[in-house]
Amino acid sequence: xxxxxxxxxxxxxxxxxxxxxxxxxxxxxxxxxxxxxxxxxxxxxxxxxxxxxxxxxxxxxxxxxxxxxxxxxxxxxxxxxxxxxxxxxxxxxxxxxxxxxxxxxxxxxxxxxxxxxxxxxxxxxxxxxxxxxxxxxxxxxxxxxxxxxxxxxxxxxxxxxxxxxxxxxxxxxxxxxxxxxxxxxxxxxxxxxxxxxxxxxxxxxxxxxxxxxxxxxxxxxxxxxxxxxxxxxx
Amino acid sequence: xxxxxxxxxxxxxxxxxxxxxxxxxxxxxxxxxxxxxxxxxxxxxxxxxxxxxxxxxxxxxxxxxxxxxxxxxxxxxxxxxxxxxxxxxxxxxxxxxxxxxxxxxxxxxxxxxxxxxxxxxxxxxxxxxxxxxxxxxxxxxxxxxxxxxxxxxxxxxxxxxxxxxxxxxxxxxxxxxxxxxxxxxxxxxxxxxxxxxxxxxxxxxxxxxxxxxxxxxxxxxxxxxxxxxxxxxxxxxxxxxxxxxxxxxxxxxxxxxxxxxxxxxxxxxx
Numbered sequence: 311x312x313x314x315x316x317x318x319x320x321x322x323x324x325x326x327x328x329x330x331x332x333x334x335x336x337x338x339x340x341x342x343x344x345x346x347x348x349x350x351x352x353x354x355x356x357x358x359x360x361x362x363x364x365x366x367x368x369x370x371x372x373x374x375x376x377x378x379x380x381x382x383x384x385x386x387x388x389x390x391x392x393x394x395x396x397x398x399x400x401x402x403x404x405x406x407x408x409x410x411x412x413x414x415x416x417x418x419x420x421x422x423x424x425x426x427x428x429x430x431x432x433x434x435x436x437x438x439x440x441x442x443x444x445x446x447x448x449x450x451x452x453x454x455x456x457x458x459x460x461x462x463x464x465x466x467x468x469x470x471x472x473x474x475x476x477x478x479x480x481x482x483x484x485x486x487x488x489x490x491x492x493x494x495x496x497x498x499x500x501x502x503x504x505x506x507x508x509x510x511x512x513x514x515x516x517x518x519x520x521x522x523x524x525x526x527x528x529x530x531x532x533x534x535x536x537x538x539x540x541x542x543x544x
Numbered sequence: 545x546x547x548x549x550x551x552x553x554x555x556x557x558x559x560x561x562x563x564x565x566x567x568x569x570x571x572x573x574x575x576x577x578x579x580x581x582x583x584x585x586x587x588x589x590x591x592x593x594x595x596x597x598x599x600x601x602x603x604x605x606x607x608x609x610x611x612x613x614x615x616x617x618x619x620x621x622x623x624x625x626x627x628x629x630x631x632x633x634x635x636x637x638x639x640x641x642x643x644x645x646x647x648x649x650x651x652x653x654x655x656x657x658x659x660x661x662x663x664x665x666x667x668x669x670x671x672x673x674x675x676x677x678x679x680x681x682x683x684x685x686x687x688x689x690x691x692x693x694x695x696x697x698x699x700x701x702x703x704x705x706x707x708x709x710x711x712x713x714x715x716x717x718x719x720x721x722x723x724x725x726x727x728x729x730x731x732x733x734x735x736x737x738x739x740x741x742x743x744x745x746x747x748x749x750x751x752x753x754x755x756x757x758x759x760x761x762x763x764x765x766x767x768x769x770x771x772x773x774x775x776x777x778x779x780x781x782x783x784x785x786x787x788x789x790x791x792x793x794x795x796x797x798x799x800x801x802x803x804x805x806x807x808x809x810x811x812x813x814x
Binding site: 396399400403404407410411486491495496500501502503504505506507508509510511512513514516517520524 | 659774780782788
């Protein structure tokens with residue numbers, strides 16, 4: 311590690327942006343939450359379990375989880391055309407896969423639990439903020455869960471492994487460029503529920519990424535837990 | 545991954561076999577099937593290839609268009625990857641808007657190719673800020689017997705290696721009839737996708753269709769020997785259960801060896 315390396319916002323390599331979280335932000339929903347990493351703000355609403363339509367999609371052995379993730383049109387510099395894109399469809403599916411391992415929906419046959427995740431303001435790390443919000447919203451809705459899911463993007467700028475990249479860091483182009491490695495895991499376990507990556511990282515250094523993810527997810531877990539307690543211990 | 549279709553008895557048999565390191569076709573868990581490559585499958589394409597891994601067969605064609613560059617990269621060409629999961633290739637595929645599998649496949653190939661930097665996009669500029677080449681990689685599975693993603697990436701890189709630039713007319717449009725003998729500006733590295741599939745606690749590579757249907761979760765890694773240095777370029781976990789940290793670490797221990805093995809095979813074939 312070079313000691314000279316400085317992040318332009320002055321953060322340490324292993325320092326997350328300031329996080330905030332709030333539960334119960336959408337009164338209509340059965341569960342809801344907001345989660346932010348610095349300037350990236352995600353909100354999530356949970357509706358259900360409710361009867362799934364069309365009927366032929368129902369599964370009599372279990373309820374199903376259906377996630378929809380998207381950016382609000384004004385959340386990015388160049389306006390994003392409203393409506394689903396291939397990117398948003400992929401992230402929706404990955405978010406679903408990230409959340410499913412802690413859920414057991416066999417108690418709710420023929421139903422669907424809809425999770426709606428929207429990004430109000432995007433400064434990189436939107437899928438991870440969205441997963442953190444969705445996990446809290448599911449807990450708020452009282453869906454039986456084994457544990458919370460914590461998600462963070464680990465990255466690499468040239469040779470340095472850093473946590474929670476902002477947009478400026480994600481656009482870094484010198485040396486080995488920028489790598490974005492968003493992960494999610496079941497809190498306090500070694501079980502990974504989301505792994506995606508874009509960039510350049512030697513296989514031998516993935517270990518360092520996981521170590522940093524473990525540490526960061528512990529911090530995220532505390533933020534999520536505190537926000538949930540504020541609602542349930544009132 | 546629809547495990548709906550697979551019989552429980554098959555699933556249990558796979559679990560038992562895999563847990564003792566065995567497969568129906570006698571391969572080792574980390575062993576690929578035989579790989580074959582063919583070229584020039586369609587002469588209107590700027591480059592094309594046919595890849596077979598066992599009974600899985602994929603055709604990939606490269607077409608080139610002249611377009612305006614993206615505003616944020618005026619001095620770079622573009623890459624586009626598409627795939628159509630034709631009902632021709634499998635009883636599982638249906639006409640109509642793409643399902644998730646059909647969205648994921650080209651996006652994974654795109655990321656493996658793009659992030660490896662194998663296409664020198666800055667050399668695809670015809671008139672800076674105005675006209676650049678778009679490299680379009682179109683993927684068509686012909687017979688799906690599992691592991692389409694790894695096959696598609698091999699097909700894509702093979703077709704890119706064989707592609708020749710079209711001519712350019714006086715009006716600055718592509719002249720497909722007057723193909724030049726100039727190859728695409730490519731680096732020497734060969735990006736590949738290597739996907740790890742998991743059932744129970746067993747992890748295996750290159751599944752047949754039936755083995756893939758038994759899979760609980762998979763993760764696809766894009767990898768290349770970037771400037772002589774082994775680099776992971778992309779990754780996506782897809783499926784309803786988890787990978788543990790130690791599973792991820794053992795994949796990272798194996799992946800370089802697998803890459804070098806495939807790379808050596810392909811170098812002979814391309």
